[in-house]
Amino acid sequence: MTTYEDDDFYRPPFPTVAGLMYPARSKLTVRGFTLAMTPAENYWRQIISASQGERETCLLALAMPSLWNLxxxxxxxxxxxxxxxxxxxxxxxxAEFKNGHKVAIAVKPAERVERLNFKKTLKAIKRDLPFGFADTVALVTERERNKVEVRNAELLNFFRRCPDQDADSVIGELIDALFDEVPINELVQKSGQGARAFRAVFRAIYAGQLCANKREHISLNSLVAPGKGRV
Structure with missing residues (x-):
């Protein structure tokens, strides 16, 4: 008997769980969405954003190895x-993290934060947070988002949508035998998996199996070293 998980039919992503839906276009917002599968969920769903800043923040959060759900x-x-x-x-x-910690995230342009004195407002919001909603709050402006990190996080999200257990397994074995830093290209060549190996290395970096400078564009020439999350 063929199960839902075993068939090859296309399955559309689940809709957003957002409590508020923006109009597709308005003077203040341009709604979009990011497809995501968090560790807490075994399915793809939409996560909406009302601005490019929100989308970038979403991608960076999804790239965090400690994230559990968003x-x-x-x-x-x-x-x-x-x-x-x-x-x-x-x-x-x-954002809910694997250790149970929860962070409520506000995304705003820095100019608006200063004009509205939003940090003072956020302090009052934090003081009155209902029990169990979040442990703390975070304000994210364009000053906290590194464009290269965002680009890497965007690539990661794309590569996660193309799971490849065979390539991940081959790269995992090479990582287990790794004791010093090497260029990604060396791992790719040893794997014999071509582009599949590059995507697997990319996923391994964000899983903590490999260390790399995420504030530089991750490419075949990037150096990686064994990570703390190596099994």
Whole structure:
């Protein structure tokens, strides 16, 4: 009997779990989405973003080896502002990590943060966070996002959508025998897997099996070394 998992039919990704949907286009937002499969879920789903900054932040979060799950536009939280007024705020993302730690993420342009004095508002929001919602909050502007890291994270997300257990296994064996840093091209050549091996090495870097400078474009010439997550 053929199971759902065993067939080769195309399965569309699950829809977003966002609590708020932006219009596809407005004066303030341009909605898009990123396909993601988090360690907590065994399926692909959409994660929406209302700006390029949100999309970049989403990709960087998904690339973190310690990430367990990522929720877009979680339920709003109530807080009391500096004037004593009751207000609500909806974070852009809620990141849950493998150690159980949860971080509520606000994504805004730096200019807007300064103009609205948003750091002061965020301090009040953090003070009034409901129990169990998040352990802390994080503000992400363009100053915290490295463009090269974003590009690498985007490639990682693409390579994750092309799983290849055979190539991963071959690269894993080469990593087990590795004791010093080598260029990625050396691993690719030894594997005999060609481009499949490069994608496997890329995944191994973000799984912690290999160390590499993620603030440089990861290419065949990049140097990698055994990582702490090597099995």
């Amino acid at each position: 929720f877009d536009q979680p339920k709003p939280v109530s807080f009391v502002d500096e004037n004593g007024r009751q207000r609500t705020h909806r974070f852009d993302y809620l």
